[in-house]
Amino acid sequence: MPARRFDRSRVRAVRRAAEIAQTDLAAAVGVANSTVGGWETGLASPDPEKLPALARVLKRELNDLFPRTGLPDxxxxxxxxxxxxxxxxxxxxxxxxxxxxxxxxxxxxxxxxxxxxxxxxxxxxxxxxxxxxxxxxxxxQREPGDEPEHEEAGIAPAAGGPPSTLSEKITLILDRSYPGQQQPPSDAEIADAVNAYAGSEVISEEGVRALRTGAQDAAAPVVLDGLAAFFAVSPMYFQPDDAVARQVYEGLRLLSASRKGSVGRVRGRGAGPQGLSANVMSLVNDLVTELEQRDPEASG
Known part of the structure; x- marks a missing residue:
């Protein structure tokens, strides 16, 4: 899983804005004064186990001060x-x-x-x-640098299978729809889009963060509809419907494959009531065929 991002400049700015001395921060998290100095100058980075204490002392949410995309192991x-x-x-x-x-x-x-x-x-x-x-x-179970294989597909599934909680559903989309150097939208941008969809302020940046991190596990229907519209997925994806969640999950696998140049190895297959519907499976196979025709080497 991707490590939390430590931004020394931001930590220094937050500490100074809170008027907390390096010595006080060091004492609060149990390290030497020089250690905090090394963190802020870039000579070293804190152990990931120290990040929660740092966030608490600086009075910031862990996910806000040290963000991480992807689901935790x-x-x-x-x-x-x-x-x-x-x-x-x-x-x-x-x-x-x-x-x-x-x-x-x-x-x-x-x-x-x-x-x-x-x-x-x-x-x-x-x-x-x-x-x-x-x-x-x-x-x-996979070699360093390799993508995990999923039966014959050759494309990484979301760890543990299709998402079940609202937090996992949001995180999966953010993780799979913005690969490489693409930056996923911020919590503030998502909140703005949902509010624009609703025509009034129905959620704040903090509210989106709570849903994304699992601090809050439910939202008003208009918020769920706004999230679906923003991410361009079925509104049912954010409902407790495993079949729909799996279909969106399979679609994200296809999207990830196409962006990695390995879509030729993906084929939609029927998987019973919990798998792809006939329409979705047909769409997947048609898209794979079209991409193979455009780039025959992709299927090699």
């Missing part, structure tokens, strides 16, 4: 909770952090009895922890 959840790996041994009641280390490396799954303990410590639900675990395993 087990390592991300631990770091976002401010725990170092060795500290997890005490959480799960073992002599070492071996079980957590192995799960983070994707070598083996956590025992069921560890799930509720870690979920509570990390401040997430057990379902979120299990989905993060699957992302760690998915990451470990």
């Amino acid at each position: 087990l390592t991300d959840l631990r770091c976002d909770a401010g725990y170092y790996q060795y500290e997890t041994a005490k959480i799960i009641g073992t002599k070492s952090a071996g079980p957590v280390a192995g799960a983070e490396r994707g070598e083996r799954r956590l025992k069921d009895r560890y799930i509720p303990l870690l979920a509570a410590a990390y401040g997430v639900s057990e379902a979120e922890l299990r989905r993060a675990q699957e992302r760690s395993i998915d990451k470990a």
Whole structure:
């Protein structure tokens, strides 16, 4: 998973605006004064486990001060909770952090009895922890720099399959629709677009951030419709309908493939009531054929 982005200039600006001395910040997060100086001059970067404490001291939301696109794996959840790996041994009641280390490396799954303990410590639900675990395993099963393969498609699926929560649905679109150097829209831009769709202010930048990060898991129908219009997906995508979510997920796989030049390896296939509908499958196959004709080498 992509690491959180540490912007030394922004951290320095936020600290100065809050009138917090480097020495006070260092003391609050438990590091030497010179360490904070190194962070702000670019000589070093803080451990990801330190970012939550930094955000708290600077009175900023973690996702605002240190943004990250993409869905979290087990390592991300631990770091976002401010725990170092060795500290997890005490959480799960073992002599070492071996079980957590192995799960983070994707070598083996956590025992069921560890799930509720870690979920509570990390401040997430057990379902979120299990989905993060699957992302760690998915990451470990591919070579560095390679995209994971999905059966015969050769295109990376969203880790853990189609999204289920509102946060995962928004994050999936942001992650898959703006690859490479393209920058996804900011929370403020999304809020402006939704408000323009509604014709009045129905959500704020902070409200969008809460939905995107999972701090809030529900929104008014007009907000969901505005999000669907902005992202150009079916309004049903943001409803609790697994079949529709899977169809949009498959469409995003195709979009990702076309932008990576590997769309020729993708073929829509029927997958029962939870897969692509006949119309969508036909559209996918027609588009693949058209792109193959334009660029025969893409299917090689």
